[in-house]
Amino acid sequence: MAGADVRVPGTTLVPDAAARERDDARWMEAALTLAREAGARGEVPVGAVIVKDGVAVGRGGNAPIAHDDPTAHAEISALRDAARRLGNYRLPGCTLYVTLEPCAMCVGACLHARVSRIVFGASDPKTGACGSVIDLPAEPRLNHHATVTGGVAAPECGALLSEFFAARR
Numbered sequence: 399m400a401g402a403d404v405r406v407p408g409t410t411l412v413p414d415a416a417a418r419e420r421d422d423a424r425w426m427e428a429a430l431t432l433a434r435e436a437g438a439r440g441e442v443p444v445g446a447v448i449v450k451d452g453v454a455v456g457r458g459g460n461a462p463i464a465h466d467d468p469t470a471h472a473e474i475s476a477l478r479d480a481a482r483r484l485g486n487y488r489l490p491g492c493t494l495y496v497t498l499e500p501c502a503m504c505v506g507a508c509l510h511a512r513v514s515r516i517v518f519g520a521s522d523p524k525t526g527a528c529g530s531v532i533d534l535p536a537e538p539r540l541n542h543h544a545t546v547t548g549g550v551a552a553p554e555c556g557a558l559l560s561e562f563f564a565a566r567r
Contacts, residue, residue, distance in 0.1 A: 421452075422495070422517055422547065422550045423550065423551060425447050425449055425454070425493070425495040425517070426495050426497070426517065426519055426550045426551040426555075427551070428445075428447045428454065428457075428495070429445040429446055429447045429472075429495045429496055429497050429519070430445060430497055430519075430551065430554060430555065430558065431445065432445025432446065432447065432457055432458065432459040432472065433445030433459065433460075433472070433497045433555070433558055434558065435459050436459035436460040436461065436472065437558065437562050439459075439461075439464060440463060441459065441460040441461055441462065441463055441464065442460050442559070442562065443460070443497070443558050443559060443562050444459070444460045444471065444472040444496065444497050444498045444559075445457075445458070445459045445460075445472050445496070445497050446458045446459075446471075446472035446473045446475070446476035446494060446495065446496040446497070447476060447494075447495045447496075448476045448477065448479070448480040448489065448492050448493070448494055448495075448513070449492065449493045449495065450480070450484070450489070450491055450492045450493075451491070455479075455480045455483050455484055455492065456476040456477060456478070456479035456480025456481075456483060456492075457475075457476055457479055458471075458472045458473065458474065458475025458476035458477075458478070458479060459472050459475065460472045461475065469503065471500075471501070471503065471504050472496060472497075473494060473496050473500050473504035473507065473508065474503070474504060474507055476494065476496075477489070477494075477507055477508065477511055477513075480492060481511070487511060488511060488512045489511040489512055489513050490512045490513075490514060491514055492511075492513050492514060492515075493513070493514060493515040493516070493517060494508055494513050494515070494516045494517065495517045495518075495550075496516070496517070496518050496519070497518070497519040497520065497551075497555040497558065497559075498518060498519060498520050498522055498555065498559065499518045499520065499521050499522040499526035499527070499528050499529075499530055499548060500516065500518065500526070500527055500528060501522070501525040501526070501527055502525070502527040502532065502534060504527070505527040505528060505534040505535060506527075506534065508535075508544060509534065509535065509540060509542045509543075509544065510542075512542055513544055514544060514545065515544055515545045515546070515547070516528060516535060516544050516545070516546045516547075517546075517547045517548075517550050518546075518547075518548050518549075518550070518555075519548075519549070519550055519551050519552050519554070519555025519556070520552050520555040520556040520559060521548060521549070521552070528546045528548060529546065529548065533546075
């Protein structure tokens with residue numbers, strides 16, 4: 399969204415696409431840190447951060463194996479953390495940063511939570527629900543839509559996943 403106001407912590411509002419790109423890169427790096435931690439625990443290395451007004455309000459890393467829970471994706475953990483911290487199951491004005499394109503379950507949860515924006519790193523041609531397989535945020539029949547930006551730090555996000563799976567073969 400060129401020309402949109404973007405809050406960069408420690409500065410005034412900046413109406414500039416370059417500022418948004420810098421902010422996206424910064425928060426994706428935070429998500430990558432969580433993804434690396436998940437990978438070190440033996441989970442598929444996916445990390446997620448929820449940001450509102452320039453502040454991280456939710457964090458999560460993949461944990462389905464550790465929790466014996468198929469819903470313990472990084473995005474769901476970050477949504478739960480943000481909802482607890484903000485005291486509301488609705489998260490308008492929030493942006494989800496996640497290292498891998500979210501699946502249908504995670505996009506559905508974002509839409510129910512009224513997340514405003516979804517930013518992801520690597521595309522997921524097998525289960526991606528932000529355009530790779532289906533595009534739920536743009537589905538006109540749904541009652542909420544989110545803006546989607548894909549490909550932020552895609553080489554780093556993709557390499558992390560490739561290295562993880564290569565080590566298991």
